Amino acid sequence: MATTMTQATRVNAVALEAFTPSQPLTLGVELELQLLDRHDFDLTPRAQDLLRELSGHAGEWDVKPEITRSMIEISTSVQRAFTPLRDQLRDLRGQMSRAARKLNIAISGGGTHPYQHWSEQRIFPTERFHYISELYGYLAKQFTVFGQHVHVGVANGDEALWLLHALSRYVPHFIALAASSPYVQGVDTGFHSARLNSVFAFPLSGRAPFVLTWDGFGQFFDKMTSTGVVQSMKDFYWDIRPKPEYGTIELRVCDTPLQVDKAAALACYLQSLCRHLREERPFEPAEDDYLVYTFNRFQACRFGLDGDIVDPKTKQRSKLRDDIIRTLARIEPHALDLQALGACNLIRESLTEGNDTSWLRAQRRLHPPMAALVEAAAARWMG
Amino acid sequence: MPTVSQHIADWFVSLLRGPLAGLRGADPVLGLALVVLAALVLASALHKRLRLPRLLGYLLVGAVASPVVLGLLQRTDIDPWKPLIDLAIAALVFELGTRLRPRWLLDNPWLAASSALEAAMAAGAVGLTLMALGAPAASAAAAAALAAATSPVITMAALLEARPRGQVAERLLMLSAINSVLAILAIKLWPVMAHAQGLSAPDSLTLLANASVVIFGSLLLGLACGMLLDRLGRLHDEAATMPVLQLALVILAALLAIAWGLSPFVTLLVAGMTARSRMRHRLTVEPYLGSAGAALTVMLFVSFGVLSTLHEWHSLWPWVLAIILARLIGKGIAIFATARPSGLSWRQATALTLALQPMSSLSVLLVADSFGWRTQLPGANASVIQALLIATTLMQLSGPLWTLWPLKHIAAEYGDDDDPSNEGERRGT
Numbered sequence: 001m002a003t004t005m006t007q008a009t010r011v012n013a014v015a016l017e018a019f020t021p022s023q024p025l026t027l028g029v030e031l032e033l034q035l036l037d038r039h040d041f042d043l044t045p046r047a048q049d050l051l052r053e054l055s056g057h058a059g060e061w062d063v064k065p066e067i068t069r070s071m072i073e074i075s076t077s078v079q080r081a082f083t084p085l086r087d088q089l090r091d092l093r094g095q096m097s098r099a100a101r102k103l104n105i106a107i108s109g110g111g112t113h114p115y116q117h118w119s120e121q122r123i124f125p126t127e128r129f130h131y132i133s134e135l136y137g138y139l140a141k142q143f144t145v146f147g148q149h150v151h152v153g154v155a156n157g158d159e160a161l162w163l164l165h166a167l168s169r170y171v172p173h174f175i176a177l178a179a180s181s182p183y184v185q186g187v188d189t190g191f192h193s194a195r196l197n198s199v200f201a202f203p204l205s206g207r208a209p210f211v212l213t214w215d216g217f218g219q220f221f222d223k224m225t226s227t228g229v230v231q232s233m234k235d236f237y238w239d240i241r242p243k244p245e246y247g248t249i250e251l252r253v254c255d256t257p258l259q260v261d262k263a264a265a266l267a268c269y270l271q272s273l274c275r276h277l278r279e280e281r282p283f284e285p286a287e288d289d290y291l292v293y294t295f296n297r298f299q300a301c302r303f304g305l306d307g308d309i310v311d312p313k314t315k316q317r318s319k320l321r322d323d324i325i326r327t328l329a330r331i332e333p334h335a336l337d338l339q340a341l342g343a344c345n346l347i348r349e350s351l352t353e354g355n356d357t358s359w360l361r362a363q364r365r366l367h368p369p370m371a372a373l374v375e376a377a378a379a380r381w382m383g
Numbered sequence: 384m385p386t387v388s389q390h391i392a393d394w395f396v397s398l399l400r401g402p403l404a405g406l407r408g409a410d411p412v413l414g415l416a417l418v419v420l421a422a423l424v425l426a427s428a429l430h431k432r433l434r435l436p437r438l439l440g441y442l443l444v445g446a447v448a449s450p451v452v453l454g455l456l457q458r459t460d461i462d463p464w465k466p467l468i469d470l471a472i473a474a475l476v477f478e479l480g481t482r483l484r485p486r487w488l489l490d491n492p493w494l495a496a497s498s499a500l501e502a503a504m505a506a507g508a509v510g511l512t513l514m515a516l517g518a519p520a521a522s523a524a525a526a527a528a529l530a531a532a533t534s535p536v537i538t539m540a541a542l543l544e545a546r547p548r549g550q551v552a553e554r555l556l557m558l559s560a561i562n563s564v565l566a567i568l569a570i571k572l573w574p575v576m577a578h579a580q581g582l583s584a585p586d587s588l589t590l591l592a593n594a595s596v597v598i599f600g601s602l603l604l605g606l607a608c609g610m611l612l613d614r615l616g617r618l619h620d621e622a623a624t625m626p627v628l629q630l631a632l633v634i635l636a637a638l639l640a641i642a643w644g645l646s647p648f649v650t651l652l653v654a655g656m657t658a659r660s661r662m663r664h665r666l667t668v669e670p671y672l673g674s675a676g677a678a679l680t681v682m683l684f685v686s687f688g689v690l691s692t693l694h695e696w697h698s699l700w701p702w703v704l705a706i707i708l709a710r711l712i713g714k715g716i717a718i719f720a721t722a723r724p725s726g727l728s729w730r731q732a733t734a735l736t737l738a739l740q741p742m743s744s745l746s747v748l749l750v751a752d753s754f755g756w757r758t759q760l761p762g763a764n765a766s767v768i769q770a771l772l773i774a775t776t777l778m779q780l781s782g783p784l785w786t787l788w789p790l791k792h793i794a795a796e797y798g799d800d801d802d803p804s805n806e807g808e809r810r811g812t
Binding site: 038039041044045046048049052053101103104369371372375 | 482484490549550553664665726796
């Protein structure tokens with residue numbers, strides 16, 4: 001069957017679509033959320049119930065299924081500033097929470113569910129999810145992890161690729177700030193973001209190839225599709241990837257935060273950073289920037305804000321928390337212009353209070369049963 | 384001239400006759416123990432070969448051993464086991480209580496409406512149909528009240544066996560608890576109607592006061608037992624002994640309720656809900672309250688089978704059929720009427736309607752001194768009650784199928800045969 005599918009892939013392989021221009025620095029946020037049983041707070045396969053209940057929702061946001069039936073994905077409309085984005089996320093959270101209470105389920109953020117067993121997960125019945133399940137086998141169910149994806153609008157494909165590679169230096173910031181997945185299969189992994197270890201198991205994950213023009217990227221894409229390994233851009237699970245149909249680049253390294261305000265703040269921190277990079281061009285991205293990429297990424301996943309980061313240009317090592325503080329200072333004028341100062345303040349606060357992983361570990365010390373921890377996390381998300 | 388197959392059949396019967404005659408003469412306790420062993424073997428075979436619920440095997444072996452088929456055990460043979468069987472029921476009802484979240488009824492008022500409506504519609508449909516077929520009104524009302532209940536024991540045990548996760552399974556638990564409580568309340572109030580019909584009964588005010596004492600007393604006792612479990616759990620914070628503590632509390636609650644003339648069902652249900660609400664995630668309830676409870680559950684289901692009756696089936700079948708169909712239609716109309724506003728799809732409504740069908744004699748079982756529970760309804764028409772008993776037998780024996788088949792094949796709340804990533808599991812690799 002897998003062979004048949006690969007052959008079909010070769011026949012159906014299509015060229016890379018043209019990059020749709022979009023208004024630079026516009027934003028869109030996607031959040032993958034956990035659906036929980038109110039009795040034991042384990043994951044529960046109730047996505048179809050919730051989708052049906054939300055089918056007539058009032059709001060410009062969208063809600064759709066994810067790979068397993070215990071997950072759901074929500075996405076905002078195109079946004080430009082922190083306050084409207086946060087307000088839309090709050091509205092979305094309110095409507096979803098009401099629907100969930102009606103169905104006797106809870107909803108939570110967090111990058112992993114602390115004690116779900118991947119083998120009990122059930123694939124959502126769509127053609128694409130069945131294709132992924134067939135192709136990747138148990139990895140598909142192990143992919144029951146929950147991330148925040150942020151789309152940033154760019155004017156054209158070349159700019160998208162330039163920004164994508166320039167941002168690679170800051171990827172650890174987002175991993176550490178958003179980290180909310182210390183527990184996997186009932187144990188504390190010691191990582192701040194264990195979720196990314198699950199993503200790393202996929203063959204087409206990690207960093208994008210160092211190509212700076214859309215034409216060059218098209219050639220790379222053609223080579224990949226001709227091998228039959230990929231069918232579309234969706235098959236790349238890179239940390240940051242271009243999204244030509246939306247005219248955006250998509251940052252995919254964040255765990256889903258435990259609160260929607262944090263999700264909005266992370267998105268607007270990225271927006272301000274992109275503006276700083278676009279307008280000031282503080283450095284030119286280079287292939288050698290990736291020499292330290294995996295090390296920095298690991299440090300952020302493992303130690304969170306206390307991890308080290310090596311500057312790919314200066315080769316200097318510093319604490320991630322300090323690097324974020326310096327970055328916040330540099331991007332502040334841009335945040336001011338983008339009306340994102342509130343977001344930067346929230347980010348600054350989380351540097352002192354700790355990320356969501358720190359909060360989860362503190363809760364675990366207070367309320368030892370894992371189910372109590374998940375219930376507390378759900379209460380934090382649902383409000 | 385006898386055929387080869389007839390020879391084989393005769394040989395088989397003669398082979399069985401010796402041991403069966405021996406078993407009939409055996410001590411009833413030993414007899415039931417042997418039947419329980421046979422039930423375990425058959426249930427395992429049914430589950431492995433035909434993927435049928437194990438509970439069905441227990442029920443069928445009990446029914447085969449009952450006077451209806453082989454007559455190995457009489458209904459009265461079960462009486463010595465009653466305290467243990469009561470304990471098995473009590474453990475399941477307590478567990479059901481721990482699974483309920485009353486707050487859900489406030490979060491979803493349409494669910495509350497659905498719960499009341501399906502019990503009322505089932506009772507109404509059964510009562511009116513029986514009266515239309517010539518049953519006396521008071522006796523039809525008694526049958527209607529009992530027919531409103533879905534067996535919470537079959538529901539809980541079936542869900543523990545299959546472990547479905549979803550909207551239908553959760554509603555099934557909530558609705559079977561509510562319709563059983565309503566049935567108990569109706570049975571307590573039934574003598575008022577019997578009195579109005581000229582049957583012998585105390586005056587209405589006394590009966591109302593008695594019913595109120597039973598309900599509120601059971602509530603208070605359940606609250607107290609749940610709170611006691613919480614306190615003892617704090618003093619004795621060891622996971623290993625928690626099932627023992629829970630079992631002890633369940634026995635205490637059931638015995639006190641019986642001694643004080645309260646409803647053990649309501650008491651245990653409230654005790655479970657209170658314990659869950661106060662202890663939150665400190666309360667870990669093992670299925671059937673542990674392995675001892677699981678063993679008792681096998682005995683319970685075998686006993687349900689032994690209690691089967693088809694006596695007077697030939698003359699009562701129109702009433703039996705009327706009870707089963709009217710109940711199905713009554714519950715179905717209520718569930719479908721409230722499905723969409725309460726958040727159910729049509730498929731789920733179909734599954735829930737079917738899963739609500741297993742019938743229960745539980746509402747009177749726990750308060751009766753013996754399993755001859757007709758005595759609980761003095762003056763009721765014997766034929767109506769016998770028709771109800773036959774309907775209960777049929778819907779009890781087939782109960783696990785009514786519960787689990789729609790959950791799997793209509794609501795898809797367990798099993799995942801269409802999931803390609805399960806290919807390895809299906810091949811046994």
